[in-house]
Amino acid sequence: MVLTETWLTGNERDSHSLAILKETLPHLDFHHIPRYSGRGGGVGVLLHKGYHVSRNPLEYFKSFEYLDLNVSSSKFCSFRLIALYRPPASKKNKTPLGTFFKEFSSLLEILLSSPQRLIIAGDFNIHIEKSNRAEVLNFLDILRMSKLRNHITCSTHMAGHTLDLVISRDDDSLVSSVKSTQSLPSDHSAIICRLNTLKPNPVKRHITARNLKDIEMDKFCLDITSSNLYSDGTPVSNPEQLMELYDKELRRILDDHAPTKENDVILRPHAPWYTKSLRRAKQERRRKERRADKTKLTVDKESYLDSCKSYNEQLLQAKSSYFLEKVRASDSRALFRLTNSLSIPTQLMVLPEHDSDLQLATSFGDFFETKIKKLRDELNCCPNQDMSVQVPDTCDASLAEFDDVTEDEVLKTIKAACNSTCNLDPIPTSLLKKCTPTLLPILTDVVNSSLQAGVVPETMKQAIVSPRIKKDNLPRNELKSYRPISNLSFAAKLVERTVACQVNDYLATNNLLPDVQSAYRAHHSV
The missing domain is CATH 1.10.287 (Helix Hairpins)
Known part of the structure; x- marks a missing residue:
């Protein structure tokens, strides 16, 4: 896809637009030349990542902007693509049309010195439909002498003008058909051009994955019941040891049934x-x-x-x-x-430009740690104030300890949870839900051991922290534009939601919540 008048300027302002383009079209690469001074202008080309693309050096021309690319889908199928934009005459652009003809002829001399297949597409701002005008005849003569031809004969502008052109060699069948559509929110039509070239190579990615679809659930559940999680020895009551055993055994069983394999896969739509x-x-x-x-x-x-x-x-x-x-x-x-x-x-994660993942993770870690330390220091420097609130009535109720939960309560919490998985989970959440009857006693013991001891195991305190940009229009290369999002393991979320449920029940039963509070309360939105 050839684009003219991209309005890109080559500075930090472009980062937001380019990031959205990359998120929305992850299978395409955007090659462009911005206009570094003045408004408007700029040309770009969107190409499938399966194409091999290289840029050719550019010559400076005063009357037009262009992008010169070599595009190939295989060793024997390649062509040269020129995206061109000539600004129309205006008070600011007083470059005469003769200058364009001279410079365009110079560009053609460079392009035609190579026998490579050629296609030139863009907005020339020449009224080709007015075939009797001297400037149109002059331009067509340049094409004819260069053994080139224009494939556009229909109007490409809402006013009925033919301004956008597709040009190829006269003796080449690279362009098989062209048509225009005026369904876009623009004064120019979109030109749809079909090329006689091979499809781009499929985009591949090297991944490490497990084949979870081939797991036989009966055997998987049987191995769980035969593991140390169901041993006949002394039951483990220490939450730290129980979580360690839970992670170790489930990871071992998953490795037996679906070991990780490395493979190159073709990226296809979901x-x-x-x-x-x-x-x-x-x-x-x-x-x-x-x-x-x-x-x-x-x-x-x-x-x-x-x-x-x-x-x-x-x-x-x-x-x-x-x-x-x-x-x-x-x-x-x-x-x-x-x-x-x-x-x-679906949008991909927006991240700052970086040389390596390790360097970026270290930068974010240092930034968030420094920010938290600064907040704590500011709180410590605040003058001590009396924050007590006089309550007219006394409350005799107290929450001294948490109650043990039953398997039915844990099952209800599991069913209400979504299927999102954290990399810290020993098995994916979707797989855990399939074998819930087998794991339910173990998960109930995990929750109750933590509630009885009043301790959150260290493994549950670990989280995968991902930076998320606060607003789409913020500079993507500034770390302060991002907020940290923590992703806990499924077992940690299970304990967290159980505690939250009991605390909320206690507060609601004893009328300790303000009547006017609507935030963080179900069915209290105003």
Whole structure:
């Protein structure tokens, strides 16, 4: 995608726009040349990450801006892409059209010195539709003498002008078709151009993952009951030792059933409705396509078209069934999250520019630690004030200790929890929920041992801290633009929510909450 008038300036102001572009289109790379002085201008190109892209050195031209890229999808399929923008004549831009013709001819001499396939696209701000004008005839002569041709014959501007052009070599079939659409919120139309070139290489990422789908749950639960978590010896009552045993045994069992494997995977859109039957139908469609292409028989072509129709129907049915089931199983909050995820593109984490992950993590750690220390020092320097509040009535109730919870109470808390997983968890939350009947006694012991001892195990105090930008318009390279978000393990959240529930019940039962308080209280929003 070639873009003109990007309005990028090459300074810190661009970071917000570029970050949003990267988050919204993670499979694309944005190559651009900003306009360093003045308003407007700038050209850019959005390309799939599967393309190999290199920049060619630029010459300075006064009458237009351009970006020169070499684009290749394989060793034998490459072309040169020029994104060009010529500003229209105005009070500030008094460069004569003759200067543009001279400089554009100089650029073509450079480009045509190489036999490489060529495409030039952009906003030339020349009224090509007025074919009798001298400047149009002059421009077309330049193209004809350079053995180039323009593929745009329709209007590209809301006023009926043809200003945006797509140019290639006269004897090259790189451009197969072009069309325009005026459905964009712009005075210029979008030009859709189909190129005769190979698809970009698939984008791959090196990952370390487990194959959780192939875990046999019966055997997995049986190994849990056979582990030291269910030993017949002296039961472990110390919360520290119990959490250590819980983490150690579950990690060992998970490694036995789904060991971590390193692999290079192709990045594809998330499609949870894509089942094994759909995969088989797609493979069958591809097999019939190869056969029809090989034999050229009508019967094989019809068989291929039938398989295409069948696959599309199965795909539509799978999508509909998946989302229909999601909607039926959702309460109001889950339904809002589902609608939000479908209507708003998934955003990647915005981070400052950095040379290494370790350096960035160290910088954030030092910054947050310094900030907390500064806050504590400021609080210590504050003058002591009498913060006591006179209460007319006395309260005889007290919360001296926490009550043990039953398995039913723990089960209710587990079911209410979402499936998000922390890297500190010994097994993923989704897998834990599948074997809840087996792990429920263990998790109940973990919660009760912590409540009885009045101690939070050290492993539960550990968290994965992720920086999140406070507002989208803040400078992304300044650490103060971020806030720390802590992600605790599932067991820690279980204990935390149990304690919060008992404290809230105590406060509510004894009427210790202010009548006017609505924050952090269910069903009290005003």
